[in-house]
Amino acid sequence: MTRKRFDEMGCCVASALNEVGDWWSLLIVKQAMLGTRRYVDFQNSLGIAKNILCNRLSRLVENGVMVRVDVGEHGKRYEYRLTDKGRDLFTVVTALRQWSERWNGEQDSMKLVDRQTGEPLAPVTVQNQQGQPLTVRDVRFVDENGKPFEEAG
Amino acid sequence: MTRKRFDEMGCCVASALNEVGDWWSLLIVKQAMLGTRRYVDFQNSLGIAKNILCNRLSRLVENGVMVRVDVGEHGKRYEYRLTDKGRDLFTVVTALRQWSERWNGEQDSMKLVDRQTGEPLAPVTVQNQQGQPLTVRDVRFVDENGKPFEEAG
DNA sequence: CCACAATGGTTGCAAAACGAAACCAAATAA
């Protein structure tokens, strides 16, 4: 009667959600992308309970999304930093952010801009090899033999 | 002592997660993108408990991600279909899927291809206005005045 | 018409996860 696990569903989306699909993990990752690295800073900026934060950070480290680095500065002091795998969630987080901006209006004073030019980012889209944007209706789901996919996972 | 709500955090990512950030919602949306529309089909394909499915579908409808359509065919028969807002999650779901493929290897027999050409999709990336891909290190987080963002939400 | 099945739900219960606050321990600062 444990909470259902998604790792055995044979679906990439499911196993991704198994790693970062709970209420807090992606928020922690997003906060890390803003530069937050220390335990207390995550706690204060997110308003998350300490035990939950502890649990999530451990799981993120287990899954290779973050690493815990000992920076012996004062007391017991560590930093939680994104790995390459964690930084690669930038697309997901940005897509989510833009989706929310599009459909729920601007509730956020923060903007993302190109560091070089200062210009806002382009909307994240799914594209084909030529860079043409594709909607869900422009794609087909096929199995490894190229046959249309019949409902499963 | 309810679960923490994210709608009041003043962060787009947080309010997006408030709508689709639980274990099941994005999976339901993904399944809908595969063509699933009926209650029983969601239940069978996802292996989700009926009460949870019911609850999640209601919330998705409330949030305008899906609509419930009465198709009076047999017994009480409804279809749950994605709205434009729901279909717009395609980017998020695809980014998640590709992330999982890249970092967890291929656990999925399903591929997405361009319906026109049959070619696989390009990797989803964050881009600037010129279409150049950007990593999280290539962007800056600024407030509405263009000043660097100081840690908050 | 009647029994029966299918669909879409709801209810009740036990197990697990969550949230808040208190407590704890290592290491440095005063």
Place this chain on the structure above:
DNA sequence: TTATTTGGTTTCGTTTTGCAACCATTGTGG
């Protein structure tokens, strides 16, 4: 030495989850 900062665990009450059983409406087969 004492206090403080940091990171973490424990305890406990509430909420959520998962499962199974039950219910109601609208067909269909006989």
